[in-house]
Amino acid sequence: MILNYGENIRNFLANRKWVDRIVSKLEKNRFDKIVQKRKKLFLPDNAFLVSNSALIETLKNDGILHLPAYFSFSQEEVEDLQQLLKKNAKEADSVQTFYPDPIPDSLIKLYKDSFIENLINHSRGFSSPKKLLRLYHSTPLAEETGSFLWHHDGLFNYFKVLVYLSSVEIDNGPLAYCVGSNKNNWEYYSYERSRFQDEALNQYEKKYFTGNIGDVIVLDANGIHKASNPNPGYDRIVASLAFVDFDSNQSTDHIYARDNKLSYLKS
Ligand SMILES: [Fe+2]
Structure with a gap:
């Protein structure tokens, strides 16, 4: 009974906009301090900055960068990764996913x-101490929830690198991004208030990133x-490398990083 009461209070508070605003502000202040510290530690490479200024500017301004055919994979490597996913992935947030350990x-x-x-470090001016690799397999959904709704991943510069491991046409459910939305100072991070209706984002160009096996997409997940939801009979396989900067429970990547859940995070 008392437990239920506590649970009800928590649910009631979690759904209040003002509670969300206070919690988000406190979190944002905490992240800002950590980022400032990391920025002081970062030593830019001027030669790199000059020779890659166009790509760095695109990442800064648009929040996303598509590098077609950046990697190449043999047919056998792709099939092995697909098998690995089938064997180990579990459903979370409407996709089949897992963290391969060790890294294939x-x-x-x-x-x-x-x-x-x-590119990431020079576009935001600091480096991340931890990287986490995750594999995803999306299949058609009856109802779009979680990461299939427009959203941002946090209140800070949280970068991810996606690599397509299957050919991704519009039917396969490409990643979609509101170009330049990374520059907005998002105020809330609760699930409800970090999700957006399509009509609420009309000021942005919405880009759908189709591509081929080996294409890389670098994104600021704060944009x-x-x-997208694959059409019936289609699917999409992708690898994601997340750059994690501080302890947080804001995402599964952050929880895995905080708890050093993967062998390669311990070394
Ligand atoms: Fe996301």
Whole structure:
């Protein structure tokens, strides 16, 4: 009875806009302080800045960058990753997903890619201490929820690198992004208030990122984005490398990073 009462109070408070605003503000202040510290530690490479200024500016201004055919994978590597997903993935947030541990050999080049990491670091002015690799398989959904609704992932610069491991046409459910929405200072991070209706985002160009196996998409997940729902008979397989900066319970990536749940985070 007392437990239920406590639960009810929590639910009541969690749904209040003013509670959400206070919690979000406190979280944002905490993140800002950590980011400021990380910015002081970052030493930019001027030669890199100059030779890649166009890509860095695109990432800064648009919040997203498409690098077609950045990686190549053999047919066998792709099939192995698809098998690995089928064997290990569990449903979470409307997709089949898991964190491969250790990192599969074919994806070590993604995990260790210094060019992409440098693009991210130079576009936001700091580096991330932890990277986490996750695999996703999306199949058609009867109801679009979770990451299939327009949303942002947090209140801070949270970057992800996606690599398509299947060919992604409009039927397969490409990643969609509101170009430039990363520059908005989002105030709330609760599930309800970090989700948006299509009509509420008319000021942005909504881009759908179709592509081929090996295409890379770098995104600031603090901009508004969503995974699109594949049409019946279609699916999509993607690897995601998340750059995590501080302890938080804001996303599964952050929880896994905080608790060092993967062997390669401990070394
Ligand atoms: Fe997201």
